[in-house]
Amino acid sequence: MAKKIELEIESLGTYSQNKPVSVEKNKKESHDDYEQRTWMYRMHWDDDDRVFIPPMAFKNCISEAAKYLSIKTSGKATFTKHFKAGVLIVDPSVLKNPQKEQPILKDSVRGDRVFVPSNGIAGGGSRVWKTFPCIDAWKTSLTVLILDDIITESVFLEHINQAGHLIGVGRFRPINNGYYGRFKVNNHSWYDSLTAS
Numbered sequence: 001m002a003k004k005i006e007l008e009i010e011s012l013g014t015y016s017q018n019k020p021v022s023v024e025k026n027k028k029e030s031h032d033d034y035e036q037r038t039w040m041y042r043m044h045w046d047d048d049d050r051v052f053i054p055p056m057a058f059k060n061c062i063s064e065a066a067k068y069l070s071i072k073t074s075g076k077a078t079f080t081k082h083f084k085a086g087v088l089i090v091d092p093s094v095l096k097n098p099q100k101e102q103p104i105l106k107d108s109v110r111g112d113r114v115f116v117p118s119n120g121i122a123g124g125g126s127r128v129w130k131t132f133p134c135i136d137a138w139k140t141s142l143t144v145l146i147l148d149d150i151i152t153e154s155v156f157l158e159h160i161n162q163a164g165h166l167i168g169v170g171r172f173r174p175i176n177n178g179y180y181g182r183f184k185v186n187n188h189s190w191y192d193s194l195t196a197s
Contacts, residue, residue: 086148
């Protein structure tokens with residue numbers, strides 16, 4: 001039977017986004033002018049200007065944690081495939097200010113200007129200045145659907161906790177040799193059916 005878990009998550013440090021920018025460059029516009037005009041579009045926000053973490057960011061984070069931990073279910077089999085196919089996240093996670101409990105709006109987010117490879121690949125030859133949206137402190141709610149019965153409450157919590165410390169979400173996260181996007185689980189509620197609340 002499908003289950004669900006609702007979690008309250010809080011940051012352990014800065015979170016940065018790197019959504020592809022699709023804004024066209026103006027004629028004769030310099031790289032720096034283009035960056036200054038468009039860096040905010042690397043961020044995800046909804047119709048109310050609230051910044052959010054896309055569902056697939058957390059889904060991939062948890063799946064990567066399962067692969068990284070490779071905890072065995074029986075014999076040589078691990079939980080990896082069960083988390084990849086049996087965990088579903090469909091709703092975006094709107095970010096809130098941990099102190100004020102108010103949504104973080106796009107216009108309040110600061111830009112972090114860094115010197116990065118022009119092709120986006122680590123170790124790339126040429127480098128350029130780019131600006132990325134950064135949020136230093138945040139919290140959010142996350143609802144996860146558990147479709148595979150082999151994933152119990154304790155198993156899921158072990159994976160999500162390690163995901164927050166070792167994998168992270170967003171740009172420059174630990175699994176990519178960075179330190180942004182780390183988080184912790186403050187509390188959770190486990191339901192044995194999707195309709196329970």
